[in-house]
Amino acid sequence: xxxxxxxxxxxxxxxxxxxxxxxxxxxxxxxxxxxxxxxxxxxxxxxxxxxxxxxxxxxxxxxxxxxxxxxxxxxxxxxxxxxxxxxxxxxxxxxxxxxxxxxxxxxxxxxxxxxxxxxxxxxxxxxxxxxxxxxxxxxxxxxxxxxxxxxxxxxxxxxxxxxxxxxxxxxxxxxxxxxxxxxxxxxxxxxxxxxxxxxxxxxxxxxxxxxxxxxxxxxxxxxxxxxxxxxxxxxxxxxxxxxxxxxxxxxxxxxxxxxxxxxxxxxxxxxxxxxxxxxxxxxxxxxxxxxxxxxxxxxxxxxxxxxxxxxxxxxxxxxxxxxxxxxxxxxxxxxxxxxxxxxxx
Amino acid sequence: xxxxxxxxxxxxxxxxxxxxxxxxxxxxxxxxxxxxxxxxxxxxxxxxxxxxxxxxxxxxxxxxxxxxxxxxxxxxxxxxxxxxxxxxxxxxxxxxxxxxxxxxxxxxxxxxxxxxxxxxxxxxxxxxxxxxxxxxxxxxxxxxxxxxxxxxxxxxxxxxxxxxxxxxxxxxxxxxxxxxxxxxxxxxxxxxxxxxxxxxxxxxxxxxxxxxxxxxxxxxxxxxxxxxxxxxxxxxxxxxxxxxxxxxxxxxxxxxxxxxxxxxxxxxxxxxxxxxxxxxxxxxxxxxxxxxxxxxxxxxxxxxxxxxxxxxxxxxxxxxxxxxxxxxxxxxxxxxxxxxxxxxx
DNA sequence: GTGAAAGCGCTAACAC
DNA sequence: GTGTTAGCGCTTTCAC
Numbered sequence: 151x152x153x154x155x156x157x158x159x160x161x162x163x164x165x166x167x168x169x170x171x172x173x174x175x176x177x178x179x180x181x182x183x184x185x186x187x188x189x190x191x192x193x194x195x196x197x198x199x200x201x202x203x204x205x206x207x208x209x210x211x212x213x214x215x216x217x218x219x220x221x222x223x224x225x226x227x228x229x230x231x232x233x234x235x236x237x238x239x240x241x242x243x244x245x246x247x248x249x250x251x252x253x254x255x256x257x258x259x260x261x262x263x264x265x266x267x268x269x270x271x272x273x274x275x276x277x278x279x280x281x282x283x284x285x286x287x288x289x290x291x292x293x294x295x296x297x298x299x300x301x302x303x304x305x306x307x308x309x310x311x312x313x314x315x316x317x318x319x320x321x322x323x324x325x326x327x328x329x330x331x332x333x334x335x336x337x338x339x340x341x342x343x344x345x346x347x348x349x350x351x352x353x354x355x356x357x358x359x360x361x362x363x364x365x366x367x368x369x370x371x372x373x374x375x376x377x378x379x380x381x382x383x384x385x386x387x388x389x390x391x392x393x394x395x396x397x398x399x400x401x402x403x404x405x406x407x408x409x410x411x412x413x414x415x416x417x418x419x420x421x422x423x424x425x426x427x428x429x430x431x432x433x434x435x436x437x438x439x440x441x442x443x444x445x446x447x448x449x450x451x452x453x454x455x456x457x458x459x460x461x462x463x464x465x466x467x468x469x470x471x472x473x474x475x476x477x478x479x480x481x482x483x484x485x486x487x488x489x490x491x492x493x494x495x
Numbered sequence: 496x497x498x499x500x501x502x503x504x505x506x507x508x509x510x511x512x513x514x515x516x517x518x519x520x521x522x523x524x525x526x527x528x529x530x531x532x533x534x535x536x537x538x539x540x541x542x543x544x545x546x547x548x549x550x551x552x553x554x555x556x557x558x559x560x561x562x563x564x565x566x567x568x569x570x571x572x573x574x575x576x577x578x579x580x581x582x583x584x585x586x587x588x589x590x591x592x593x594x595x596x597x598x599x600x601x602x603x604x605x606x607x608x609x610x611x612x613x614x615x616x617x618x619x620x621x622x623x624x625x626x627x628x629x630x631x632x633x634x635x636x637x638x639x640x641x642x643x644x645x646x647x648x649x650x651x652x653x654x655x656x657x658x659x660x661x662x663x664x665x666x667x668x669x670x671x672x673x674x675x676x677x678x679x680x681x682x683x684x685x686x687x688x689x690x691x692x693x694x695x696x697x698x699x700x701x702x703x704x705x706x707x708x709x710x711x712x713x714x715x716x717x718x719x720x721x722x723x724x725x726x727x728x729x730x731x732x733x734x735x736x737x738x739x740x741x742x743x744x745x746x747x748x749x750x751x752x753x754x755x756x757x758x759x760x761x762x763x764x765x766x767x768x769x770x771x772x773x774x775x776x777x778x779x780x781x782x783x784x785x786x787x788x789x790x791x792x793x794x795x796x797x798x799x800x801x802x803x804x805x806x807x808x809x810x811x812x813x814x815x816x817x818x819x820x821x822x823x824x825x826x827x828x829x830x831x832x833x834x835x836x837x838x839x840x
Numbered sequence: 841g842t843g844a845a846a847g848c849g850c851t852a853a854c855a856c
Numbered sequence: 857g858t859g860t861t862a863g864c865g866c867t868t869t870c871a872c
Binding site for chain 2: 841842843844845847848849850
């Protein structure tokens with residue numbers, strides 16, 4: 151049990167700018183000027199004001215400033231799944247730039263839900279935040295128009311919104327899919343399956359397109375029965391892989407197009423009594439600490455997650471008033487490991 | 496390249512309460528009453544106002560409300576490491592309660608840094624947020640006093656602040672340490688190592704205490720050379736485990752006291768050419784999707800992460816004006832898997 | 841049940 | 857350089 155006190159003595163109240171002004175013997179305007187570094191204030195006064203403010207533990211009241219200035223120095227990062235390490239790594243990149251730009255970052259978790267996403271964007275508008283980095287919940291259904299209408303700078307990351315005129319930082323997902331598949335072909339695999347994601351996400355469509363590119367360029371027939379669509383979550387990856395393995399002509403390799411589904415896929419393969427890479431080779435998407443913990447260690451297509459966040463934040467910081475949308479495309483990197491070593495058959 | 500338009504036509508401006516009032520032929524006060532469900536407004540007017548507000552796409556301006564009401568309906572969740580899945584799972588629990596309570600949640604990442612933590616708490620104060628859930632960066636150095644002084648309800652999670660009078664939701668870490676160690680003893684291990692965390696965190700101290708409890712209660716001597724302190728990160732876990740394995744009398748089992756360090760520990764064990772559990776048994780802390788992906792699958796002490804967040808949010812929602820601090824302690828659960836199966840020696 | 845008016849804390853425009 | 861004043865958009869008395 152802690153002590154009974156929970157609240158300060160009644161009558162205690164918060165220091166306002168006027169209190170500081172009075173204590174320092176100046177006007178509120180001067181205090182404001184000193185604390186914001188605007189206008190010319192004599193060194194002597196400046197010093198005195200700063201000291202008094204510190205003594206009184208003065209914290210400017212954010213909402214009052216925002217009301218006056220019509221914006222808040224806050225960026226929102228709207229991510230689709232807070233439990234997906236891909237997104238959290240990206241957030242670090244945004245944060246590091248934001249600090250230097252004197253912006254704060256708040257995180258919003260849309261949970262892949264258009265309703266929650268819209269609710270968060272309303273908040274962005276209601277609070278007059280000064281920028282948004284967003285991984286949209288749906289490439290074609292997410293509605294960013296309210297932000298554009300109101301001048302709020304937006305940078306899309308990871309997923310491409312259909313809406314035009316929006317700055318973006320994306321990974322070349324098509325290339326990633328191509329790299330993964332070509333690597334499997336080179337490893338000697340002949341029936342390569344693909345566990346792809348929801349149609350509403352550009353990442354899923356593009357990784358799948360890359361898979362098809364690789365097959366086509368090497369004159370492999372593309373067999374639709376080898377492609378399974380899931381939800382980018384562990385459970386979906388498990389089920390899709392299981393179904394694929396139980397099909398009449400199962401694959402000898404599988405390209406799993408995101409990190410969480412890879413976990414499910416490995417489980418499904420083991421449950422089927424198969425061994426990687428002897429019975430089936432595997433390439434995942436996204437590198438994570440645990441991909442080298444499995445046996446065999448997993449071959450993956452890695453994304454520059456931190457860099458995505460960093461560049462997105464830089465676009466936000468430098469958003470011009472007008473001009474064409476800016477698009478940054480970063481390269482994925484294939485990291486060959488044990489799950490695709492060549493196994494003669 | 497997208498189209499050139501980036502900003503709305505000049506003259507476009509945001510709808511304010513006065514615009515709605517005018518369009519509906521009522522006063523601003525009435526619009527406010529309708530939209531906030533306060534005061535008695537006739538059904539007819541109510542309907543008309545609502546309709547007009549919707550047509551004009553009116554969004555109340557948050558800072559103006561906050562200035563008037565002196566609080567914002569926002570809870571801050573201050574976590575120590577956004578890349579640690581333990582914390583992100585917890586956030587989900589907070590969010591789910593917050594929505595029902597009509598509160599928004601913003602996430603702040605202190606990065607285990609007292610300076611960043613203090614900066615975020617200043618923001619909480621400056622913005623007059625209405626509650627904080629915090630995993631402190633340091634049990635004894637984190638300063639929550641500014642929040643208490645200003646009446647901001649605080650709930651500590653995961654880590655216990657030394658400061659008294661603060662509501663908390665913690666896991667019984669001592670019990671968790673005891674369970675892990677007792678399990679290893681029962682599995683036949685005789686020299687059990689412990690990779691613990693930074694002294695500044697109560698979780699590290701308590702898991703270590705549990706480890707010692709288990710040894711003591713079974714009359715095992717506790718050998719300080721078997722205890723290594725690291726930083727709760729992967730790299731630290733690797734180095735500490737490596738050092739332990741290279742010591743003159745290496746352990747036949749190791750209790751690794753958090754999720755990230757467990758990854759490092761497994762790598763160190765493999766690098767030493769040892770096999771789990773034949774050469775060395777292992778118990779980790781925190782269950783994660785990948786703990787069943789390793790071979791052998793890892794025995795862990797699981798924490799009810801989502802539940803920690805949920806209960807913390809409930810405490811926040813029901814924070815009384817005065818009374819003793821409330822403390823919730825949740826039980827950890829040992830999940831026995833293959834990394835500790837009995838191996839006769 | 842509704843409107844008029846005051847004021848939340850701050851900053852920017854204007855005086856001096 | 858510094859002070860005075862007005863007003864940001866909203867809610868909440870207070871009248872009626």
